[in-house]
Amino acid sequence: MAAIGTVVATPDSPSLENIEFIIDKNAQPQIERGQFVTIPKNKNQVVLGIITSIKKYNAYYETIDSSIHEISSRNYEAIFPIKEWENTLANAKPLGEINFTNERITRLKFPVSPGSKIYVASSSIVSKFLGLDKNGIYWGDLSSNNVKIRVSLSRLLRKHLAILAISGAGKSYAASILLEELHKTGSISVLVIDPHGEYSSMVPTNVENTNTKVIRGSFISIGIPELSAWEISEFIPEISVVQTRVLDNIISNIRKKNRNHYGLQDIIQIIDTSEKINVRTKEALIGWLYSLQRTHLFSTETSPNLSELFQPGKIVILDLSEITNLRSRSIIVLHFLSRLYYQRTRGEIPPSLFVIEEAHQFCPQGSRSISKRIIETIAREGRKFYASLCLISQRPVNLSVTALSQCNTNLILRIRNPYDQDFIGKTSEGIDRSTLKMIPDLEIGEALLVGEGINYPTFFRIRSRTFYNKVTSPDLETMADKYKEAWSVKRNTS
Numbered sequence: 001m002a003a004i005g006t007v008v009a010t011p012d013s014p015s016l017e018n019i020e021f022i023i024d025k026n027a028q029p030q031i032e033r034g035q036f037v038t039i040p041k042n043k044n045q046v047v048l049g050i051i052t053s054i055k056k057y058n059a060y061y062e063t064i065d066s067s068i069h070e071i072s073s074r075n076y077e078a079i080f081p082i083k084e085w086e087n088t089l090a091n092a093k094p095l096g097e098i099n100f101t102n103e104r105i106t107r108l109k110f111p112v113s114p115g116s117k118i119y120v121a122s123s124s125i126v127s128k129f130l131g132l133d134k135n136g137i138y139w140g141d142l143s144s145n146n147v148k149i150r151v152s153l154s155r156l157l158r159k160h161l162a163i164l165a166i167s168g169a170g171k172s173y174a175a176s177i178l179l180e181e182l183h184k185t186g187s188i189s190v191l192v193i194d195p196h197g198e199y200s201s202m203v204p205t206n207v208e209n210t211n212t213k214v215i216r217g218s219f220i221s222i223g224i225p226e227l228s229a230w231e232i233s234e235f236i237p238e239i240s241v242v243q244t245r246v247l248d249n250i251i252s253n254i255r256k257k258n259r260n261h262y263g264l265q266d267i268i269q270i271i272d273t274s275e276k277i278n279v280r281t282k283e284a285l286i287g288w289l290y291s292l293q294r295t296h297l298f299s300t301e302t303s304p305n306l307s308e309l310f311q312p313g314k315i316v317i318l319d320l321s322e323i324t325n326l327r328s329r330s331i332i333v334l335h336f337l338s339r340l341y342y343q344r345t346r347g348e349i350p351p352s353l354f355v356i357e358e359a360h361q362f363c364p365q366g367s368r369s370i371s372k373r374i375i376e377t378i379a380r381e382g383r384k385f386y387a388s389l390c391l392i393s394q395r396p397v398n399l400s401v402t403a404l405s406q407c408n409t410n411l412i413l414r415i416r417n418p419y420d421q422d423f424i425g426k427t428s429e430g431i432d433r434s435t436l437k438m439i440p441d442l443e444i445g446e447a448l449l450v451g452e453g454i455n456y457p458t459f460f461r462i463r464s465r466t467f468y469n470k471v472t473s474p475d476l477e478t479m480a481d482k483y484k485e486a487w488s489v490k491r492n493t494s
């Protein structure tokens with residue numbers, strides 16, 4: 001492999017923090033910021049570094065005099081080979097020393113020498129340094145080093161994961177790649193909370209042939225007989241303890257009579273006709289229960305039976321796009337997450353991953369949400385039971401700090417808002433200032449992986465989908481054509 005450059009001597013390089021090098025002219029097209037490089041020290045040892053900046057240099061333009069020359073009318077380019085004096089310099093941050101004899105990576109103790117040759121790091125060195133796993137989740141590519149970013153599943157889900165970026169940066173796309181890979185490994189089951197129907201539209205239409213099951217909001221119902229009064233009271237944050245106790249009494253009486261087919265209306269009727277409950281409690285309880293009834297989410301039976309669908313390698317998508325009310329959505333999230341989490345703690349369902357889109361809505365910082373408690377509980381305790389979260393959000397500052405601080409692997413795509421950037425810098429361990437500066441410039445599908453899942457913060461490109469539909473949202477022209485067609489059919493038939 002040919003060298004890409006030579007280490008130069010400048011006041012602050014080569015040092016333990018910085019290696020400046022001049023890039024060979026014909027190597028320039030293959031050089032990128034974020035690329036890993038090696039500098040051989042001897043036969044058994046190389047220093048590994050990462051390119052942090054690239055700049056152009058031309059001695060001719062270095063002094064103020066040369067600019068004056070430019071302004072004057074003489075054509076200096078005809079006299080001097082000015083263009084040839086232009087050089088490209090790069091800075092690399094040393095990351096460690098790799099010893100091939102004992103396969104160990106250690107901290108750099110002594111700088112490399114000026115004049116040393118510098119090479120593009122081989123994929124095997126980079127994979128080892130990053131702690132990648134050849135059987136891991138294939139999320140994308142670090143093409144400048146020809147490395148497949150294959151993240152160890154157990155490292156990734158040892159705790160929890162967050163995918164953070166502005167709208168349209170590719171969060172859902174990146175999450176769908178994770179789902180494709182989890183299909184293949186077949187070891188865990190996944191629930192996706194999909195408020196906008198983004199995931200349901202990517203599932204191939206012959207759903208029967210896949211392991212992905214889409215459940216639309218209108219098919220969801222929560223069975224009242226399955227719920228205790230205390231569980232019902234979680235849907236009504238304003239309900240008092242006294243009112244919940246009264247409800248508890250009523251439900252106990254119904255259960256004593258072996259009735260297992262009752263709904264909210266039956267409970268309301270019992271309260272209404274009861275002579276033992278005082279008027280104020282009666283009115284308040286009936287009011288709360290009517291407010292639940294208006295959501296049209298409650299019935300005498302729960303549907304679907306998620307625990308039956310929850311098999312290793314299976315993915316269940318709860319498409320909540322038909323349910324526009326945030327409270328109703330939060331009720332669904334609370335109910336199904338609580339059920340599945342409880343079953344997981346008892347080992348009744350396989351190790352699970354709960355992917356929550358718009359996580360800042362379901363688990364907000366500084367405001368109340370019905371589903372917040374269960375998400376924070378899983379964030380704090382889920383690890384012990386192999387129940388992991390993947391929180392996806394475009395507003396990390398609005399996401400519960402309790403939940404986000406437990407996400408110790410973060411996949412960050414483009415973020416523009418300075419508050420969010422600042423927040424990421426504070427909450428994601430291991431991101432330095434130069435890395436943070438690159439986040440607003442990321443293109444769609446480019447990501448930074450940082451935290452427990454990988455040994456060093458790494459920028460890479462998310463791979464293309466292979467199983468799910470390639471495009472989720474059709475472009476404007478395709479949409480317009482579809483509507484035009486529908487209109488002409490309608491006109492011709494009417």
Ligand SMILES: Nc1ncnc2c1ncn2[C@@H]1O[C@H](COP(=O)(O)OP(=O)(O)OP(=O)(O)O)[C@@H](O)[C@H]1O
Nearest residue numbers: 166167168169170171172173394444445462472473
């Ligand atoms: N890695 C990628 N390769 C190819 N196309 C991509 C990639 N990432 C995103 N896209 C495309 O970019 C568009 C936006 O991506 P996506 O829907 O994943 O963004 P998002 O961050 O989830 O946005 P929102 O916050 O609005 O939900 C989609 O049309 C998607 O197909």
Ligand SMILES: [Mg+2]
Nearest residue numbers: 171172173198
């Ligand atoms: Mg999305």
